[in-house]
Amino acid sequence: MKIDLSLEQAYARASSGLRKKMEYSIRLLQKAERLALAYDSRGGYYLAFSGGKDSQALLHIAQLAGVRYEGHMNLTSVDPPEVIRFVKQHYPEVQLIKPKASIYQIAVEKSLLPTQRVRWCCNEYKENAGAGKVTLIGIRHQESTRRAKRNEVEISSRKFSGTLEGFEQYREEKLSKPRRGRPPKGVNITNATGERTVGCISGKESLLISPIIHWTERDVWEFLNRVCQVPHCQLYDEGYTRIGCICCPMSSYRQKLKEMNRWPHVKRGWIKAIINIRRGGVSQRGLTNSNPVVRYWRRLETHHRRNWGGTLHIQTRHGGSAGFRAAPRLSA
Numbered sequence: 001m002k003i004d005l006s007l008e009q010a011y012a013r014a015s016s017g018l019r020k021k022m023e024y025s026i027r028l029l030q031k032a033e034r035l036a037l038a039y040d041s042r043g044g045y046y047l048a049f050s051g052g053k054d055s056q057a058l059l060h061i062a063q064l065a066g067v068r069y070e071g072h073m074n075l076t077s078v079d080p081p082e083v084i085r086f087v088k089q090h091y092p093e094v095q096l097i098k099p100k101a102s103i104y105q106i107a108v109e110k111s112l113l114p115t116q117r118v119r120w121c122c123n124e125y126k127e128n129a130g131a132g133k134v135t136l137i138g139i140r141h142q143e144s145t146r147r148a149k150r151n152e153v154e155i156s157s158r159k160f161s162g163t164l165e166g167f168e169q170y171r172e173e174k175l176s177k178p179r180r181g182r183p184p185k186g187v188n189i190t191n192a193t194g195e196r197t198v199g200c201i202s203g204k205e206s207l208l209i210s211p212i213i214h215w216t217e218r219d220v221w222e223f224l225n226r227v228c229q230v231p232h233c234q235l236y237d238e239g240y241t242r243i244g245c246i247c248c249p250m251s252s253y254r255q256k257l258k259e260m261n262r263w264p265h266v267k268r269g270w271i272k273a274i275i276n277i278r279r280g281g282v283s284q285r286g287l288t289n290s291n292p293v294v295r296y297w298r299r300l301e302t303h304h305r306r307n308w309g310g311t312l313h314i315q316t317r318h319g320g321s322a323g324f325r326a327a328p329r330l331s332a
């Protein structure tokens with residue numbers, strides 16, 4: 001969605017507090033664009049979009065700054081359908097990236113549900129998005145105590161966290177120090193003078209820029225409703241303050257119950273995944289000869305048949321025979 005608004009008009013509509021924050025964000029976006037183009041001269045910034053209010057504010061501030069970017073939404077298979085519909089209708093330019101495997105399939109393969117402590121799903125679906133690029137993210141200090149410690153420029157592996165000026169210094173120091181005679185490691189980039197050189201990120205890393213990190217929730221709503229005058233996802237009008245995955249491990253118990261009632265297909269998906277984990281952690285997708293768990297059980301079964309005859313009844317570790325309590329029955 002392109003907003004038909006000049007920068008002056010946008011500033012005129014904003015309160016003085018928001019205007020200062022908009023100016024800061026726009027300056028940061030314009031200064032860091034050089035880096036984004038060095039990593040991706042065609043697409044520029046990799047803008048991580050979720051359909052929520054913060055990513056909408058991020059996208060529209062990037063538009064006002066006049067920088068080059070491409071919007072991407074990484075689906076997780078537990079996204080609210082209302083959010084996907086909203087993005088398809090109002091932000092058709094945002095590329096929807098489907099996951100290679102659903103969150104349930106990966107949980108079964110790992111024999112582990114995502115939890116607050118082991119939040120592997122974010123790592124699987126979100127954190128590696130934009131690898132090798134300069135990624136715009138819509139995090140804000142006000143969201144949580146954890147996010148309050150984040151900085152506006154970071155390398156995703158947290159090798160660096162600070163300001164844009166601090167990053168330039170870090171980069172110079174890193175490139176001036178030879179790694180025991182070996183060339184510096186990193187993604188090849190084209191610098192401002194058109195030369196090919198080595199960037200500061202390597203492998204799955206990305207350089208994260210958070211232009212709205214100092215904004216409050218109020219600033220975001222003022223920006224969307226008063227300055228840009230754009231629609232938002234209907235879930236906010238129904239009382240949702242945060243839009244993310246359904247039954248995200250980071251949400252409260254009460255919130256999860258509410259979401260399971262509203263989107264029962266997710267509840268069914270998780271119950272099926274838990275049953276599969278209790279059966280030995282092999283999902284339908286994994287039932288091929290290339291799966292190491294399947295190969296192991298097949299070898300065991302052949303060995304049993306040859307030596308003792310008959311079929312082997314595999315007792316899973318949750319079956320109650322090896323000191324584990326039998327799990328309660330689940331129904332969808």
Ligand code: SF4
Pocket residue numbers: 076114119121122123125126244245246247248249250
């Ligand atoms: S938002 Fe929640 S459920 Fe979604 S990927 Fe991140 S931690 Fe997992």
